Amino acid sequence: MDTKVWQERMAQATLWVREAGARIRKSMENPLHVETKSNANDLVTNMDKETEQFFVSRIQSHYPEHYILGEEGFGDQLETIEGTVWIIDPIDGTMNFVHQKRHFTISLGVYHDGVGMFGLVYDVMADDLYAAFNGEGATLNNAPLMGVNDADLHTAIVGLNANWLTTNEHMPADALHFLVQKARGVRSYGSAALEIVYVAAGFLDAYATMRLSPWDYAGGLIIAKEAGAVGTTLQGEPLNLLHKQSVLIATPKVHKEIVERLHGASS
Ligand code: IPD
Ligand code: CA
Ligand code: CA
Structure with missing residues (x-):
């Protein structure tokens, strides 16, 4: 598929990630509702769920033919990675979000037939956006990341x-x-x-x-x-x-x- 189409999708997704981050920051003015999942330390909040729903509603209205795999289950139940799949963690680091109010991210990876097309990881409180587009390198706040270290x-x-x-x-x-x-x-x-x-x-x-x-x-x-x-x-x-x-x-x-x-x- 046309590179331009994927670049437009990434630009759209970047706007959504930034908007979702702003909503999470704004939500800190209000009380947080915290529940537990598989065990007492496995936390989920109203903001994890609201943020995933935010992405799911936008992806479904813009790209109805795409699939969504999200942690909180508002997307699809997938048995194959074929087609275009948006893989979303609405808040990664929920324990940090609840206890520290920092050091948590929104994570989004978009795959086509199993190939990573673009990825976005947004450190919400630092306002740091890590991004990559297939074959074009990785960036932090639009500045190229110059390649990994060569340490032992x-x-x-x-x-x-x-x-x-x-x-x-x-x-x-x-x-x-x-x-x-x-x-x-x-x-x-x-x-x-x-x-x-x-x-x-x-x-x-x-x-x-x-x-x-x-x-x-x-x-x-x-x-x-x-x-x-x-x-x-x-x-x-x-x-x-x-x-x-x-x-x-x-x-x-x-x-x-x-x-x-x-x-x-x-x-
Ligand atoms: C967790 C965080 C944590 C890792 C856990 C994850 P969550 O995700 O990434 O660092 O050690 O395995 O489940 O629950 O905060 O989205
Ligand atoms: Ca996670
Ligand atoms: Ca999560």
Whole structure:
């Protein structure tokens, strides 16, 4: 399809992302309604739901033939990634949104027959927009991101949720200890989408997690790849946009080092 058509879609989506961000900032003047989902620490608010509905209504009226995969379930139930699919996390980092009022993002990745066409990750309170269009590189607030670092693991800063260092059902509890021991530093920001675009921006050299849903990484993956990073499962396999799985987004050298070390470690 015509590049211009996709560029127009990205421009439209950028306006929506900025408008949704402004609505979230404005909502902070009002009381927040917080509920829990799968467990007491899995939070969802009225703003997660309202923001997803905001996107769904606009996408459906502008692009009725497109599909939507959204965390809060207002989009479609998909069994295939064929066609044009908008993958949305209306608020990534809801715990940060509720407790810190910062460090959360809106994440949007648009795929056509499984190919990432454009990605947008908006750090709402910093007003930082990370973006990428297929084949045209990645930007932060319209300024090109100049490509990822070329660090080795021993000079790398790695984004990692500390939960994965405790007993869990996915890997032996000590499987990722080498990352903490070998990397120069480990950080945990509480928004997967933000941590993935931090790899694109060179603020991190890797982001590793045992379990992530497609909406957590769909937008960031396009941006990170356009900046020169590699994105796979922790075992080095291609990511499947319809399932939860482990995710490793890293600069090429660091990615290779982590995958080689983890070979055979997962359940
Ligand atoms: C969560 C955040 C968090 C990651 C979790 C995600 P949510 O998304 O990205 O950093 O560790 O796995 O579920 O629930 O805030 O949209
Ligand atoms: Ca999320
Ligand atoms: Ca979310």
